[in-house]
Amino acid sequence: MEAAERVACEDLVMFVNAAVAATSQREFRTGGDAQRMSLDFLHEYVRTNYRGLYAATLALDINDHNAARIIEGLLTTAAADRVEGRLIARRLQRLPPQRVYRLILQLRAKRVNNRRTRAVVRDWVAARPDLAFDAVKYRRGLAAAAGHAHLRLPDEVGAVLYDWRSVQRYRTPILEAWRKAHYDQRAVYELPYTVAEGFAAKHGIDRQRFLAGIRAKLTARERMRLDADLGAATLTRLASYVLSLGHDERRRRRDELTEALRQQARRAAGAQAGTWGSVVGVLDDSYSSSGSAVKRQRPLGVALGTHYLLEALSPQYNSCWINHRGDPLLVRAAGPTRLGERILDGLAMRPDRLVIVSDGWDNAPPGLAAEVLRVWRERLDRDGGTEVVHLNPVYDSETFDVRRLAPEVPTVGVRDAEDAAALVELARFGAGTASLGDLRAHLAARVERFLQR
Amino acid sequence: MNGVLTGLTPAPAQVWGAVRLVPLLRDQPVPGLRLHRELSEVDCECQYLPHAFVLSTTAAYGTQLGGGPPTGMEVRSRRRRPRFLPLPVAAEGYLTLQSGRPPIAWREWTNATVGRGLSPRADAAYKGTEIAGLDDALRVFELHPRQCGVALYLADALAGVFVTPHPDDYRLLHPTLLQDMYGEPLFQYAHLFPPVQDFTPRLEASKVSTVDDLRSEVARARDEWGRFHDLMAGGLLQSRVVPHRVRALGPYTLARLVPPYALDVDNHVGEAITDAEGRIAYLTTLRLSAAQTRRGHLLSTLYAHDWNLDETAAALGTDRAGVAQRLERAGFAHLLRPGS
Numbered sequence: 001m002e003a004a005e006r007v008a009c010e011d012l013v014m015f016v017n018a019a020v021a022a023t024s025q026r027e028f029r030t031g032g033d034a035q036r037m038s039l040d041f042l043h044e045y046v047r048t049n050y051r052g053l054y055a056a057t058l059a060l061d062i063n064d065h066n067a068a069r070i071i072e073g074l075l076t077t078a079a080a081d082r083v084e085g086r087l088i089a090r091r092l093q094r095l096p097p098q099r100v101y102r103l104i105l106q107l108r109a110k111r112v113n114n115r116r117t118r119a120v121v122r123d124w125v126a127a128r129p130d131l132a133f134d135a136v137k138y139r140r141g142l143a144a145a146a147g148h149a150h151l152r153l154p155d156e157v158g159a160v161l162y163d164w165r166s167v168q169r170y171r172t173p174i175l176e177a178w179r180k181a182h183y184d185q186r187a188v189y190e191l192p193y194t195v196a197e198g199f200a201a202k203h204g205i206d207r208q209r210f211l212a213g214i215r216a217k218l219t220a221r222e223r224m225r226l227d228a229d230l231g232a233a234t235l236t237r238l239a240s241y242v243l244s245l246g247h248d249e250r251r252r253r254r255d256e257l258t259e260a261l262r263q264q265a266r267r268a269a270g271a272q273a274g275t276w277g278s279v280v281g282v283l284d285d286s287y288s289s290s291g292s293a294v295k296r297q298r299p300l301g302v303a304l305g306t307h308y309l310l311e312a313l314s315p316q317y318n319s320c321w322i323n324h325r326g327d328p329l330l331v332r333a334a335g336p337t338r339l340g341e342r343i344l345d346g347l348a349m350r351p352d353r354l355v356i357v358s359d360g361w362d363n364a365p366p367g368l369a370a371e372v373l374r375v376w377r378e379r380l381d382r383d384g385g386t387e388v389v390h391l392n393p394v395y396d397s398e399t400f401d402v403r404r405l406a407p408e409v410p411t412v413g414v415r416d417a418e419d420a421a422a423l424v425e426l427a428r429f430g431a432g433t434a435s436l437g438d439l440r441a442h443l444a445a446r447v448e449r450f451l452q453r
Numbered sequence: 454m455n456g457v458l459t460g461l462t463p464a465p466a467q468v469w470g471a472v473r474l475v476p477l478l479r480d481q482p483v484p485g486l487r488l489h490r491e492l493s494e495v496d497c498e499c500q501y502l503p504h505a506f507v508l509s510t511t512a513a514y515g516t517q518l519g520g521g522p523p524t525g526m527e528v529r530s531r532r533r534r535p536r537f538l539p540l541p542v543a544a545e546g547y548l549t550l551q552s553g554r555p556p557i558a559w560r561e562w563t564n565a566t567v568g569r570g571l572s573p574r575a576d577a578a579y580k581g582t583e584i585a586g587l588d589d590a591l592r593v594f595e596l597h598p599r600q601c602g603v604a605l606y607l608a609d610a611l612a613g614v615f616v617t618p619h620p621d622d623y624r625l626l627h628p629t630l631l632q633d634m635y636g637e638p639l640f641q642y643a644h645l646f647p648p649v650q651d652f653t654p655r656l657e658a659s660k661v662s663t664v665d666d667l668r669s670e671v672a673r674a675r676d677e678w679g680r681f682h683d684l685m686a687g688g689l690l691q692s693r694v695v696p697h698r699v700r701a702l703g704p705y706t707l708a709r710l711v712p713p714y715a716l717d718v719d720n721h722v723g724e725a726i727t728d729a730e731g732r733i734a735y736l737t738t739l740r741l742s743a744a745q746t747r748r749g750h751l752l753s754t755l756y757a758h759d760w761n762l763d764e765t766a767a768a769l770g771t772d773r774a775g776v777a778q779r780l781e782r783a784g785f786a787h788l789l790r791p792g793s
Contacts, residue, residue, distance in 0.1 A: 028593060029589075286595050287593075287595035288593065288595060334595075334596065334598070335596065335597060335598055336464070336465065336467070336476075336597060337595065340654075341671060344664075344667060344668065344671060347664075348664045363465070363467050363595070364464075364465045364595075365465050365652055365654045365675065365678045366651050366652070366653070367653055368671065368674060368675075371655065371656045371674070372671060374656075374658070375656045375658045375661050375667060375670070378658045379661045379662065380662075380663075380664065380667065
């Protein structure tokens with residue numbers, strides 16, 4: 001492979017890892033500012049040098065934060081081809097509306113108002129299923145979109161955004177409810193939860209009474225957060241919820257929690273459930289997996305979610321926590337990262353696949369994991385009978401990538417445990433051995449599928 | 454480990470920039486001795502209050518050992534929670550505590566010296582928050598389940614050792630290392646030196662043909678690592694544990710750590726609580742600067758010869774004028790009667 005191609009390949013793999021894992025939030029070892037600046041630089045670097053590939057990453061399972069950043073970056077600079085616009089439009093439809101409205105607010109703040117941006121915003125707003133609902137729930141965002149992209153909104157929606165008192169009575173039920181809620185406590189319960197909360201405070205409604213009344217209007221995530229409705233949560237969220245509970249409560253509700261986790265894991269595994277060969281998961285529960293104040297126990301949550309996912313994927317599954325023994329439900333983030341010995345314990349079982357979930361800070365002793373993996377590959381497993389994959393939930397701002405364990409082991413960034421199965425399949429690109437041609441072909445196939453769906 | 458750190462096993466170090474933290478583990482916590490209940494809310498027969506902690510309105514000047522309320526300096530503390538005294542005072546306090554005051558009123562010493570002994574003097578010192586990278590190092594440090602202490606290195610110079618009887622005590626006091634005081638050289642080291650080299654394990658691939666071989670190679674690497682830290686305790690291991698002003702409670706004795714006061718090694722003063730078998734239950738140490746070492750040497754020689762000037766001069770290989778000159782240079786001119 002030519003040097004330039006290899007560099008391009010590495011840069012792109014690095015960027016995809018970052019775009020999956022990084023959220024510009026404080027991590028265990030680096031502050032929010034360092035994370036943001038590092039990610040800013042990486043986006044600008046990749047956009048400038050590999051614009052086509054940069055846009056194509058929108059078709060991958062990168063996280064919403066990075067998708068929004070990519071779109072913002074693409075719209076800020078001149079377009080390269082027509083596919084770019086279609087990718088942006090497609091990805092915008094898959095983003096949660098609050099993120100898109102935030103993106104539009106940012107575009108306005110940065111005074112990005114080219115013709116393409118206006119067209120993208122126009123098309124996205126036109127495709128919204130219920131603008132009246134948006135006018136109530138995302139009032140500021142919709143007003144910004146309309147003003148910034150010079151949109152003509154339906155009569156009542158325009159009126160409610162810019163001069164809501166001018167209308168005596170709205171024909172659209174939700175707008176009428178919103179108008180009434182200014183004066184009437186009963187109308188509050190017909191609004192979305194986040195909007196109703198403001199009115200409840202304004203009217204001084206008792207919190208318990210309010211929650212009882214608004215229950216029907218909660219979204220799935222709100223139900224998870226307020227009611228601890230386990231059925232409504234995704235695997236990682238559920239794992240994070242379990243970790244937020246005390247040990248006593250986890251013990252008391254063991255059956256219920258375990259069943260909920262298993263059920264979500266089965267759902268995440270989908271058609272692949274039970275199809276994998278023997279698997280060992282080496283899962284990091286060291287102190288550094290406790291994350292930060294803004295990402296509480298996130299790495300540990302990903303590890304716990306992955307545990308249940310692997311259990312669903314493989315009928316012969318074994319787990320090795322670094323410090324914890326016994327029921328994984330009771331795991332907590334404490335102690336040093338003795339990754340080397342645990343990896344050896346896992347490898348000694350001779351599984352088909354070894355999945356490591358860790359932030360990559362192997363510090364007891366530092367670098368022992370890399371040595372174990374090297375010697376294992378050199379001496380004990382020359383034909384590659386065991387496939388080793390490292391999933392890393394933490395973006396390392398210093399290296400612009402997720403931290404690697406060993407050069408011969410592919411490392412991929414991970415945001416949600418439910419994506420782990422797909423990421424493991426993708427790991428061959430993480431090893432840095434795939435050629436740029438392979439990578440382009442893979443991306444092209446993904447882009448095609450993404451645009452057709 | 455031998456010397457003052459008997460019974461403690463160093464675990465693998467964790468490195469962050471120029472800071473190296475070596476956890477010290479115990480197989481069994483020391484029974485019966487726990488942190489003062491108002492700090493830790495445990496019930497135990499014997500309790501101690503670490504040196505320089507503020508408990509409600511009473512500061513511990515020198516570590517307290519006892520069951521009842523602590524006795525010590527009254528310190529105004531606005532918030533009712535543990536705080537540290539300015540430790541420079543405490544550092545010099547250690548030196549003066551060790552030399553006491555003249556037991557015989559030799560006429561060379563002033564009345565104030567004979568009556569009150571040395572008064573602590575302040576030296577320049579830096580708070581842990583000012584040491585580059587120490588806050589991050591302590592924050593990201595991963596505590597061991599059995600960890601009862603830590604050896605703190607800055608640019609690979611031993612800055613201090615801190616040992617508690619029980620892992621819970623350590624867990625509680627771990628962040629307070631940041632409130633501690635460190636001498637100027639350590640402050641400079643942390644700022645100027647590049648990140649310290651960490652131990653890099655190397656497995657011999659040629660020796661491995663089975664999984665068990667690999668296991669023994671890993672064990673060997675871990676072993677080497679433990680020895681790596683043994684070598685670095687340096688001058689601390691030359692210190693003696695001296696039950697200075699004997700204060701005992703049950704099987705526990707409060708003792709002071711007396712350094713060799715030699716200029717070719719690092720010198721650490723400290724306080725310790727030992728149990729009946731002489732094992733260290735509690736230890737905190739402080740690295741002395743070169744000037745402090747000289748002063749400490751002078752004072753300890755004086756103390757050893759009951760503050761007799763002639764005998765001290767003989768021990769130091771000089772004469773009376775020489776001792777007087779040394780005292781003056783060390784900033785102790787006021788101790789001597791003028792013209793003596």
